[in-house]
Each structure stands twice: as structure tokens, then as C-alpha cells.
Amino acid sequence: MNDDELNEKYKEWNRKTKEIIKKYPERGEFKTTWGEKTKRLYTPLDVKDYSRIGFPGEYPFTRGVxxxxxxGKLWTMRQYAGFGNALESNKRYKYLLEQGQSGLSVAFDLPTQIGYDSDDPHSLGEIGKVGVAIDSLSDMEILFDGIPLDKVSTSMTINSTASILLAMYMVVGEKQGVSREKLRGTIQNDILKEYIARGTYIYPPRPSMRIITNIFEFCSKEMPLWNTISISGYHIREAGAxxxxxxxxxxxxxxEYVKAAVEAGLNPNxxxxxxxxxxxxxxxFFEEIAKFRAARRMWAKIMKEQFGVTVPSAMRLKFHTQTSGSTLTAQQPDNNITRVTLxxxxxxxxxxxxxxxxSRDEALALPTEESVRIALRTQQIIAYESGVSKTVxxxxxxxYxxxxxxxxxxxxxxxxDKIEKMGGMxxxxxxxxxxxxISNRAYDYQKAIESKKQIVVGVNKFTSEEEAPKSTxxxxxxxxxxxxxxxxxxKKTRDNEKVTNALKRLEESAKSDENIMYPIVDAVKVYATVGEISNVMRKVFGEYKESIML
Amino acid sequence: MIKVMIAKPGLDGHDRGAKVVARALRDAGMEVIYTGIRQTPEQIVQSAVDEDVDILGISILSGAHMKLIPRILDLLKSKGSNMPVFVGGIIPKEDAEKLKALGVAEVYGPGAPTSEIAEQVKRFVEHSST
Known part of the structure; x- marks a missing residue:
């Protein structure tokens, strides 16, 4: 059937269907989450050019990297975890590795993420709450005790203090006898989305971008296997996008990051x-699948066309995914297992x-060990039972x-294009x-729930009596x-003269255009704390104040 | 017109809920001041008193609520203010009960409709001024 014939047939089918709809109307209007009308039926007429799709492992990577x-290899099952002190988190990591998890993902508490020591007044109430508290190299040594850093890859959700935590990880590795060029893992290191959505910024955007390019440069020389940034849409989406x-x-x-790195003289290839x-x-479901495919194709085009990249592996968009915390409900929490599965x-x-x-209980509290296990088993069932991993x-x-x-x-x-016209991100x-x-979209979504245009099972439909709270x-x-x-x-027992000297060198380096990573590594080695190192940079770079938008 | 302050104490950057509630209360006809993230209890109480708000809403999802909220309540008391305080966020049930015993008017969890929050806020303000 050629396109004209198909078009005729499609029109005819539509005419007949409209007659039927007169008698049996549809349930309502159907739209994508961004407000585009969803058609009743999609046909080959909607996908005219199959060459855009390509083959997996090849430009434009629509079908996979x-x-x-x-x-070949299943995805890495990587549960984000960390709470309390380093010793407790170390136990949780060992438990997760025993349960068949294939990589670590470290959650740090907010003081560690924002560069305050645990004894800082800003840290009141926050220590060890959303992640593990790390003040110095000493905590990091306990955190990875007995975990072979040459065998696991570690992802660290750390941004404005990423330089410090990366330095600590590298030093812990060296103490274990694993040289820096062998370490595998990722630091989030994506400061721009902190200003947009996540909020753990310290310094203004421009010095923050400088620190990031310093990390890129340091890793390209010293830690070639390390992923130096995880450019994150997760928090943007969770904020309401x-x-x-x-x-x-x-x-x-x-x-923006690629531009900054190119300006700093790094080769995008x-x-x-x-x-x-x-x-x-x-x-x-289908929108999300399409989103990942579109992102891959777009990034390949951007790297090739905008930045002149010629090496295909430098055009590939590799990504980590987390299921959506904001879609989980406090009502009927076991329903969340189904949401997470989809x-x-x-x-x-x-x-x-x-x-x-x-985990099912995340709208209520931090997840229990049992809930975390169900969440990990969900991935294992998809991987080993559903059969979806059999073909590419x-x-x-x-x-559709x-x-x-x-x-x-x-x-x-x-x-x-619009953002480029504004002068960049x-x-x-x-x-x-x-x-x-983002704020506008978040508010629209809330209104849609309250007007019941958007159904949330257990919240605005199919509600039931309050259940007894599960253990949290x-x-x-x-x-x-x-x-x-x-x-x-x-702070009493370390060699404080060495600390003072290391911090002094760091300050000089921050004021110059040197790579700040080297003095940070030196400071970390003599047990200077996250707060002390961050305060030196606060003094030099200043602090960011958010522009309040409602 | 009811004047309400929505505040984010501590280091928590999850501000989606705070902003949504702030906009909903504004749409419900109230004057709303939103503090932005990373405010200390001292800063929050000072600006709530300076701005002479009728009611204070606190949003917190980091788990630091049992340290920060009692501190805000104490500071309000020490300033001689009896403005009602309501709370939203991820607050385990038993903590919510403790906070209410300390004088918090209501604790809202995920899924609480903003229309209900707006209605109750009006009621809390009426009760406190009689």
C-alpha cells in the first residue's frame, strides 16, 4: 500500500469511526502531558522518515548507545542509599551488594552537599538525614571500608562540593592500593540544575562553572575512566517540568557545560x-520511552553539528534513570510498587x-530495608522474567x-533555541x-489533580479508609x-599546621586561574574538612542568592 | 486580607510543594510572602514578625523537622507572637502528632488538596484572632 492509498483508507476508517462515536462517545479528550492532542490512531503516515531512527550503536543513536x-550486559542496578553515619551506610552498601546490586550510589546529607561541617549551626537537624554525613577523609575511609574500589563503580550525588568528595574518593582508593586511573564511577557535578531545581548551590554560577571545568580537566589527565558529570533532568522533572x-x-x-569545557581548551571528542x-x-509509559529515545538522538545531533564532534562514542548520550519520587503517594503506599514497576x-x-x-514508602519516610529489597527485586523481575531484554x-x-x-x-x-537566543542557560x-x-507547570498539574482532570489512584479516586501506618x-x-x-x-588530633598551610595554598589557587583540584586533593589528604575547604572558596567566590519566583 | 508567610527552614531545597501551596493561597485571595529556601529559624521568625503576618506555613522534606520546627515555635513564643503555624512535607505520623501537641495547627502530607489547606488556613486565622 503506498501513502496515497493508505491515506484514503485512513480517511475512510476515520469516517466510519466517527459514526460509531456518535452512538458510543469516547471517554473524553486525550492529551500528552505537555498538552499536545493525542490522536485516536497512529499509522505509518505519522512516521514518514524511518532513516531518522537508524541502528543501535550508530549515529543518531535513537535505538540505543x-x-x-x-x-550483552544488563543495565546496572544501582539503588541510591546512605543515611546516618559512615558506618551505618557502609553496612547498607554491603547488604545491597550481597543482594545482587551491581554498583553503589552514595547519598550525602545536606550539610555535606552544601559545604558545612556537622558542627556548623547551619547543620542543625540535618546531619545524616537525607544521606550520609561526611566531614573529612576519615569518614570516607569508613564509608568504603571493605568495599573493593577496583571492583565496584560508585556514583556520588554531589554537586557544589563534588571536587572535595571526588578528591576524598581518589585518596581512599589509593589507600586501598587502587590507583586513580583505575577508579570507575560518576559524580553528579551538575550545578546548573541546582540553581533551577535542587537547591544545593553554594557559589554564584560563574565560579561554579570554573570549578566544574577544573574537574573535567583534572579527570581527563588523572582519572580517565571517571564520568565527570551527570547532567540531570531528574530534579527538573521532579520540580514539576x-x-x-x-x-x-x-x-x-x-x-552550557560543553561550551565551558571547549573554552577551557578541552577537546569535545x-x-x-x-x-x-x-x-x-x-x-x-509511552511518552517516557519516547523521551529517552528523543534525548539520545538530540544529543548526538548537538555534539556532531554544534560542537563538530567526529568520534561517535563522544556523541552518545548514556544515562541513569530513577523512577519518580513525586508520583509516589502517601495514601495506599503499596500501590507505589506498581507505579515503580511501570x-x-x-x-x-x-x-x-x-x-x-x-521504594514504596518514600512519600512517608526514608525507605526501610524491606522496601528497598522489593524495589531492587522489581528490577530483577524485569531483567530476568519479563523477556523485554531479549532484543534491542x-x-x-x-x-505512536x-x-x-x-x-x-x-x-x-x-x-x-529560545534559551540560546537568551544567551544560554x-x-x-x-x-x-x-x-x-517549571513552577507554572507544577501548579497546572496540582490544579489538574484537584479538578480531577488528572486521576491519582488512592488520592482523588478509589480512596479508602486510612490504613495503619507501616513501620518506617x-x-x-x-x-x-x-x-x-x-x-x-x-580537629584536635590532626596536624593543624599542615591543614592551615593546605588551606592557604587553596585560597591562592582559587584566586588565580590554576586548576583548583590539585590543592583540594592536598587539603583532603591532611584531613581538612568539607566545611573548611568550602569556606575558603566562599571567601574567594562569594555565595549565590536565589531569585525568588512564584 | 489574610497575610501568610510560607517558609523553608534548614538546608532542604525541595521547594515544589512550598511554591504550589503559596500560589494556591494567593489564588484563594490571600497575600503570600515566600521566603525562598535555606532560611534559619531565626530569619523566619524575624521576618514573620516584621511582616506582621497572620499565619506561618513551614515546608520541610529533609527530615530535620523535629529540630527546626520546635525551635521556630520557641522563637515565636519568645517574641510574644501567637500566630498559628502549619506544616507541610514528609512528616511521619508520630512526629506530626508530637508537632501538633507542641502547638502546630495542622500537618499536611503528600496529596493534601490545596483547596482544603486554603480553607483551613482561613479558619486557623479566624480562631487565632478571636
């Missing part, structure tokens, strides 16, 4: 290979390289999925444009007290 995908905005703002951040991405997987499946069908599945990109060629992929690509590129953030767009994980105050005590002892 490797030729064999999960037939839709799928198109998630892709657009994340890739626009990516463009080399450091392009060390970039990685991080996306959310939400509820709308979201995880979308991530796998979208070709993710690693995956975190959220099984949904390619679906008229390809059409969604094209649509997300087109709309996200429109946003990126730093300018767009400083103007509050990105924050406002509690982090006591003892972790906080012990952490502060330990830090005070460290």
Missing part, C-alpha cells in the same frame, strides 16, 4: 565520552544504562512511539526563566551527636 544493549521541558532544559545545561546524563521515569519498565524500554527504583529497542517502529519521539525532539529543540537561569516555566525507618539523634564528637576529636 550499544549495538547489543541488554543482550513535563517530559519536553525535562529533555530541553537538561540538554541546554549540557550545551575526548571529554564528550565522559559526560553522562540522569533522567526521571514518570507515569506516562516507570522502571519504561526506563528499560527506553534503553537506560543504570536504574534506581524507588523493541518498540522502534511503533507508529516514533511519532512521540519526533514530537518531543521538535518541541525540546524549540525550547533550546546561565543567563536563562539568572533571569529566572527556567524556574518560572527512623534516624535518631545519636548519629548527629556522635558525628559532631568525632569531628571535634579529629
Amino acid at each position: 550499544q549495538p547489543t544493549m541488554y543482550r 513535563d517530559a519536553v521541558q525535562e529533555v530541553a532544559f537538561t540538554l541546554a545545561d549540557g550545551i 575526548t571529554f564528550g565520552k565522559r559526560l553522562s546524563f540522569f533522567f526521571a521515569s514518570h507515569n506516562d 516507570q522502571a519498565l519504561a526506563a528499560v524500554l527506553g534503553g537506560t544504562q543504570s536504574l534506581h527504583t524507588n 529497542d523493541p518498540l522502534a517502529g511503533s507508529y 512511539v516514533e511519532s512521540l519521539t519526533d514530537s518531543i525532539e521538535k518541541r525540546a529543540f524549540d525550547y533550546i 546561565v543567563k536563562a537561569i539568572e533571569a529566572g526563566y527556567v524556574q518560572q516555566e 525507618l527512623k534516624i535518631g539523634d545519636t548519629a548527629e551527636k556522635e558525628q559532631i564528637k568525632k569531628l571535634r576529636i579529629l
Whole structure:
């Protein structure tokens, strides 16, 4: 059947269907989460050009970054974990590795992420709460005790203090006898999305971008296997963005980092290979699959066409996925297992390289060990029982999925063009444009729930009587007290003259245009703390004040 | 017109809920001041008193609520203020009960409709001024 014949047939089918709808109306209007009308039926007419899709492992990578995908190696199952002190977290990591998890993902508490020591007044109440408290190299040594750093890859969710925690990880590795060029892992190191959505910034955007390019340069020389950034859409999405905005703002951040690195003299053909991405997987199954495919194709085009990259492996968008915390409900929490399953499946069908599945009780508290196990088992069931990993990109060629992929690509590129016209992402953030767009979408979504245009099972439909609360994980105050005590002892017993000298050298380096990573490594080695190192840089670089947008 | 302050104490950057509630209360006809993230209890209480708000809403998702909220309540008391305080975020049930016993008017978890929050805020303010 050629296109004309198909078109005729399609029109005829539509005429007949409209007659039927007169008698039996449809349930309502159907739209994508970004508000585009969803057609009743998708046909080959919606996917005119199959050459855009290509082959897996080849430009433009729509179908995946490797030729064999999960037939070769399953995605890395990587649960984000960390709480209390280093010793407790070390036990959780060993437990997860025993349960068949294949890589570590470290959650740090907020003081560590924002460069405050545990004894700083700003840290009140926050120590060990959303992650593990790390004040100095001494904590990091305990955190990875007995975990062979030449065998596991470690992902660290750390941004404005990434330089310090990376330095600590490297030194711990060397103490274990693993040289720095052998270490594998990722630091999030994506400061732009902190200004947009996540909020753990310290310094203003420009010095922050300098630190990031210093890290890129340091790793290209010293830690060639390390992924130096995880450009994150996750937090942008969780803050309320839709799928198109998630892709657009994340890739626009990516463009800004590549520009900065190129300006600093790095070759995108080399450091392009060390970039990685991080996306959310939400509820709308096909949209999410299409989103991952579109993001891959867009990034390949950006690297090739905008930055002149010629090495295909530097055009590949490799990504980690986490299921969506914001879609989990406090009501009927066991329903969350089903939500997580669908979201995880979308991530796998979208070709993710690693995956975190959220636990059912995360809308209530930190997850219990039992809940974390169910979440990990969910991934294992998808991997070993569902059969979806038997072939590469099984949904390619679906008229609907390809059409969604094209649509997300087109709309996200429109946003990126707009941001480029504003002068790039730093300018767009400083103007509050990105924050406002996300905030508007978040508010629209809340209104849709309250008007029941958007159904959330157990929340605004199919509600039931309040169930007895399940047991939840509690982090006591003892972790906080012990952490502060330990830090005070460290500050008394270390060689403080060496610390003072190392911090002085760091200050000089921060004021110059040297690579700041080397003096940070030296300071970390003599047990200077996260807070002390950050305070030196606060003094030199100043602190960022958010522009408040409602 | 009811004047409300929405505040984010501690180091927590999760501000989606705070912003959504702030906008909903504004749409419900209230004057809303949003502090932005990373405010200390001292800063929050000072600006709530200086701005002479009728009610204070605190949003916190980092787990630091049992340290930060009692501190805000104490500081308000020491300033002689009896403005009602409501809380939103990830607050385990037993902590919510403790906070209410300390004088918090209500604790809202995920899924709480903003229309209900707006109605109750009006009621809390009416009760406190009688």
C-alpha cells in the first residue's frame, strides 16, 4: 500500500469511526502531558522518515548507545542509599551488594552537599538525614571500608562540593592500593540544575562553572575512566517540568557545560565520552520511552553539528534513570510498587544504562530495608522474567512511539533555541526563566489533580479508609551527636599546621586561574574538612542568592 | 486580607510543594510572602514578625523537622507572637502528632488538596484572632 492509498483508507476508517462515536462517545479528550492532542490512531503516515531512527550503536543513536544493549550486559542496578553515619551506610552498601546490586550510589546529607561541617549551626537537624554525613577523609575511609574500589563503580550525588568528595574518593582508593586511573564511577557535578531545581548551590554560577571545568580537566589527565558529570533532568522533572521541558532544559545545561569545557581548551571528542546524563521515569509509559529515545538522538545531533564532534562514542548520550519520587503517594503506599514497576519498565524500554527504583514508602519516610529489597527485586523481575531484554529497542517502529519521539525532539529543540537566543542557560537561569516555566507547570498539574482532570489512584479516586501506618525507618539523634564528637576529636588530633598551610595554598589557587583540584586533593589528604575547604572558596567566590519566583 | 508567610527552614531545597501551596493561597485571595529556601529559624521568625503576618506555613522534606520546627515555635513564643503555624512535607505520623501537641495547627502530607489547606488556613486565622 503506498501513502496515497493508505491515506484514503485512513480517511475512510476515520469516517466510519466517527459514526460509531456518535452512538458510543469516547471517554473524553486525550492529551500528552505537555498538552499536545493525542490522536485516536497512529499509522505509518505519522512516521514518514524511518532513516531518522537508524541502528543501535550508530549515529543518531535513537535505538540505543550499544549495538547489543541488554543482550550483552544488563543495565546496572544501582539503588541510591546512605543515611546516618559512615558506618551505618557502609553496612547498607554491603547488604545491597550481597543482594545482587551491581554498583553503589552514595547519598550525602545536606550539610555535606552544601559545604558545612556537622558542627556548623547551619547543620542543625540535618546531619545524616537525607544521606550520609561526611566531614573529612576519615569518614570516607569508613564509608568504603571493605568495599573493593577496583571492583565496584560508585556514583556520588554531589554537586557544589563534588571536587572535595571526588578528591576524598581518589585518596581512599589509593589507600586501598587502587590507583586513580583505575577508579570507575560518576559524580553528579551538575550545578546548573541546582540553581533551577535542587537547591544545593553554594557559589554564584560563574565560579561554579570554573570549578566544574577544573574537574573535567583534572579527570581527563588523572582519572580517565571517571564520568565527570551527570547532567540531570531528574530534579527538573521532579520540580514539576513535563517530559519536553525535562529533555530541553537538561540538554541546554549540557550545551552550557560543553561550551565551558571547549573554552577551557578541552577537546569535545575526548571529554564528550565522559559526560553522562540522569533522567526521571514518570507515569506516562509511552511518552517516557519516547523521551529517552528523543534525548539520545538530540544529543548526538548537538555534539556532531554544534560542537563538530567526529568520534561517535563522544556523541552518545548514556544515562541513569530513577523512577519518580513525586508520583509516589502517601495514601495506599503499596500501590507505589506498581507505579515503580511501570516507570522502571519504561526506563528499560527506553534503553537506560543504570536504574534506581524507588521504594514504596518514600512519600512517608526514608525507605526501610524491606522496601528497598522489593524495589531492587522489581528490577530483577524485569531483567530476568519479563523477556523485554531479549532484543534491542523493541518498540522502534511503533507508529505512536516514533511519532512521540519526533514530537518531543521538535518541541525540546524549540525550547533550546529560545534559551540560546537568551544567551544560554546561565543567563536563562539568572533571569529566572527556567524556574518560572517549571513552577507554572507544577501548579497546572496540582490544579489538574484537584479538578480531577488528572486521576491519582488512592488520592482523588478509589480512596479508602486510612490504613495503619507501616513501620518506617527512623534516624535518631545519636548519629548527629556522635558525628559532631568525632569531628571535634579529629580537629584536635590532626596536624593543624599542615591543614592551615593546605588551606592557604587553596585560597591562592582559587584566586588565580590554576586548576583548583590539585590543592583540594592536598587539603583532603591532611584531613581538612568539607566545611573548611568550602569556606575558603566562599571567601574567594562569594555565595549565590536565589531569585525568588512564584 | 489574610497575610501568610510560607517558609523553608534548614538546608532542604525541595521547594515544589512550598511554591504550589503559596500560589494556591494567593489564588484563594490571600497575600503570600515566600521566603525562598535555606532560611534559619531565626530569619523566619524575624521576618514573620516584621511582616506582621497572620499565619506561618513551614515546608520541610529533609527530615530535620523535629529540630527546626520546635525551635521556630520557641522563637515565636519568645517574641510574644501567637500566630498559628502549619506544616507541610514528609512528616511521619508520630512526629506530626508530637508537632501538633507542641502547638502546630495542622500537618499536611503528600496529596493534601490545596483547596482544603486554603480553607483551613482561613479558619486557623479566624480562631487565632478571636
